[in-house]
Amino acid sequence: MTYYFPGRMGIAATQEDYGLRAHLAGSGTTEMLSGPGRTASVCPMLLPQNTQATLYDGFITAGGKEYRLRIQLPPSRELKSARIDCDWRLQLVLQDKQDIFKQEQTSSQQSSVGPPPQYFTKLVQEIDKLGWDRLAYIDPSFKSLQVQCRDACQREHILTINLHNQYPQMTPTCTADLPGKVNFKWSQQDSLQGVLHQFEKALAQYQDFWDNMKELDKSTWVLEPEKPSYKDTVRRIALGNNASVQITVDPAHPRMLPECRFLGADHVINPIKQSLNANLHCWDPRQTLLPNLQNVLAVDFPSPANSSKEDFNMACSICYAYRLGEEIPDRACDDPRCSRPFHTTCLIEWLRALPSTRMSFNVIFGECPYCSKPITVKMTAAR
Numbered sequence: 001m002t003y004y005f006p007g008r009m010g011i012a013a014t015q016e017d018y019g020l021r022a023h024l025a026g027s028g029t030t031e032m033l034s035g036p037g038r039t040a041s042v043c044p045m046l047l048p049q050n051t052q053a054t055l056y057d058g059f060i061t062a063g064g065k066e067y068r069l070r071i072q073l074p075p076s077r078e079l080k081s082a083r084i085d086c087d088w089r090l091q092l093v094l095q096d097k098q099d100i101f102k103q104e105q106t107s108s109q110q111s112s113v114g115p116p117p118q119y120f121t122k123l124v125q126e127i128d129k130l131g132w133d134r135l136a137y138i139d140p141s142f143k144s145l146q147v148q149c150r151d152a153c154q155r156e157h158i159l160t161i162n163l164h165n166q167y168p169q170m171t172p173t174c175t176a177d178l179p180g181k182v183n184f185k186w187s188q189q190d191s192l193q194g195v196l197h198q199f200e201k202a203l204a205q206y207q208d209f210w211d212n213m214k215e216l217d218k219s220t221w222v223l224e225p226e227k228p229s230y231k232d233t234v235r236r237i238a239l240g241n242n243a244s245v246q247i248t249v250d251p252a253h254p255r256m257l258p259e260c261r262f263l264g265a266d267h268v269i270n271p272i273k274q275s276l277n278a279n280l281h282c283w284d285p286r287q288t289l290l291p292n293l294q295n296v297l298a299v300d301f302p303s304p305a306n307s308s309k310e311d312f313n314m315a316c317s318i319c320y321a322y323r324l325g326e327e328i329p330d331r332a333c334d335d336p337r338c339s340r341p342f343h344t345t346c347l348i349e350w351l352r353a354l355p356s357t358r359m360s361f362n363v364i365f366g367e368c369p370y371c372s373k374p375i376t377v378k379m380t381a382a383r
Contacts, residue, residue, distance in 0.1 A: 179251035209254040238312040318346040338371040
């Protein structure tokens, strides 16, 4: 497609007006010219001038400004042979965009080329060996498929495999819901069966991790994540009294002491912190996470057997909602007579609006919105 840039559309043009002549196939104009209806929806001021829809004239908007544009297609309607005349000012807008248009053209051409016939032959043969019953999904283009796999405890996992047009010369991209990264090894002699075998070996490494997390999910009230997945290594567990502990578990060593972060009023969580420091020597890596945590924290976690989750879904005392996006209340007033819960985000915004609030480094000092007792919140804790 050749672009010509007359200076004033019908008025005598200077030599400079005709300075830029470039082939810019692959731009948005090719989409506009796929039909009069498409043209009207994209550029309503660019109208067909004949019944064959080979001549368009009107205006287009670029950068908030309108420019005159005239497009002449050959009888074959081949876009690569189209002639485009436009305002000289549009020349200045487009002259720095030639590399972008050429790149788009190249990408469009590459994406339009489908896999060769032998690609489909090989892929069908490999799925036959793998077993069509293992296939959870395959897209119509046969470039993305999901394979089911069960671990030793009969937990079902999905491996997503994205294939390149040049498969098996090009390495497929594999993703799965795992807590760690799997480095799939690939050579041109490999197959989908080999990829699945590597995935099954990776699953075996996380059995103990998933067993420990399952015990926590079953025997405690997990506040976050709301619906844990196999890749989640974090659990926020209710302790009661608007307090909770957030643990981060190492999937490679799930029975080791996890990283613990306590959330809630100081008068509730400080004694638990002291118990943790005093009982660290009691941690037994032969036991699972749940009994170890209860031993070192000297607490009995509320469980579905003796409590309801609604007992711990305390709404924020500022926005009166429990969940704010992905955030739930994680800060509480330190006064035992108040102990109102807040979203960190809500508390920061509330304190910022008060003239009495002061800030030191990343800590905001202010007053509780309810009891007016001193309260602090860290800016870095905001999500």
